[in-house]
Amino acid sequence: MQGCCHSFQVERIVPLTISRGQTHGLERLLVEISHEGITGWGEAGHVDTGHHCYSSQGVRRELLRLWPQLEPYAPDQWQQLEPLLQHLSPPARCGVDMALWDWWGKALGRPLWRLWGLDRQRCVATSVTVGLGSVEAVQQRLQQWFHQVQPSRIKLKLGSPQGLDHDRQLVQAVVQELEQWPGTVDLQIDANGGWTLEEAMAMAPWLGDQGAVLLEQPLPAGTNDQEAYGALRPHCPLPVVVDESCWTLEDLMRLAPHVDGVNLKLLKHGGLSQALLMARVAMGLGMELMLGCYGDTSLLNGAAAQLLPLVRWPDLDSHLNLRCDPFRGLERIQDVILPSKAPGLGIQLAKPLPW
Numbered sequence: 001m002q003g004c005c006h007s008f009q010v011e012r013i014v015p016l017t018i019s020r021g022q023t024h025g026l027e028r029l030l031v032e033i034s035h036e037g038i039t040g041w042g043e044a045g046h047v048d049t050g051h052h053c054y055s056s057q058g059v060r061r062e063l064l065r066l067w068p069q070l071e072p073y074a075p076d077q078w079q080q081l082e083p084l085l086q087h088l089s090p091p092a093r094c095g096v097d098m099a100l101w102d103w104w105g106k107a108l109g110r111p112l113w114r115l116w117g118l119d120r121q122r123c124v125a126t127s128v129t130v131g132l133g134s135v136e137a138v139q140q141r142l143q144q145w146f147h148q149v150q151p152s153r154i155k156l157k158l159g160s161p162q163g164l165d166h167d168r169q170l171v172q173a174v175v176q177e178l179e180q181w182p183g184t185v186d187l188q189i190d191a192n193g194g195w196t197l198e199e200a201m202a203m204a205p206w207l208g209d210q211g212a213v214l215l216e217q218p219l220p221a222g223t224n225d226q227e228a229y230g231a232l233r234p235h236c237p238l239p240v241v242v243d244e245s246c247w248t249l250e251d252l253m254r255l256a257p258h259v260d261g262v263n264l265k266l267l268k269h270g271g272l273s274q275a276l277l278m279a280r281v282a283m284g285l286g287m288e289l290m291l292g293c294y295g296d297t298s299l300l301n302g303a304a305a306q307l308l309p310l311v312r313w314p315d316l317d318s319h320l321n322l323r324c325d326p327f328r329g330l331e332r333i334q335d336v337i338l339p340s341k342a343p344g345l346g347i348q349l350a351k352p353l354p355w
């Protein structure tokens, strides 16, 4: 097989601000694996969760070193390929693993969710993300989402550098706004590790009183964060989900006794193979699943969407906030994202890319 990758730029329509800062434009990598006239696609890119950081340029260098090593193999020789992939960074491995799965699904003429025996009708609404900002900016972002997708689940970023009072003001503004909307809208909170244990213990019961339904990554990620989550849990009336704390299967096993769920992301775990394994293990341990994204296009979210039938709290909204998403094929019915029915990942180019 032959591998190659190309870099391209995407830009957020509305810049996203979280507890660690703001992002606007993003460099991404399109990964291609070709064999016997079929090309599988993957996506990779920069990831920075504070305690783990990988650059697009570093990922590109890893992939350029990998391509000659793949040449003797076919994309379905998974066991022979494993030693070549296991030392890659998670985003580099994600790009290759995705492309191998896309190739395999296309070769067999089936979407991956069907190959895995999943029920597409189980997909539920995705949350859409409202970043940190002034009360007015948060209200404006809610209005934009309402006109774009009429969401039934909002994910509000907290952990403001301005402190807990500002976080509380944002929650109250969002709750007031959502009361004006038709139907019930669930409010989820993601603090991106922006609180201390004491702050999280103060905020969690208050958030429950405000009607929030989920608390994601309230505490900073670290090797001993399971102790802090163990201390928080008796004080938290909401399900607690870890994101930045959980990159590997070892992280999942370490945190599982102390939290209710995990936010799976393909770039963080190293692609669909590992995300599917972690999903199955988490479910076996009685945990619930989120499924999230970074500044990912329809291609990467189209890959993650293959797992949606397993997920209670989908959070696949990044492609809805891109000015020029180069891809199409990821289906959406109002606020429900659905994996494509086309073979492999089922994602096509929306326009020719410049190479």
Ligand SMILES: [Mg+2]
Residues within 6 Å of the ligand: 190, 192, 216, 217, 243, 244, 263, 292
């Ligand atoms: Mg998160």
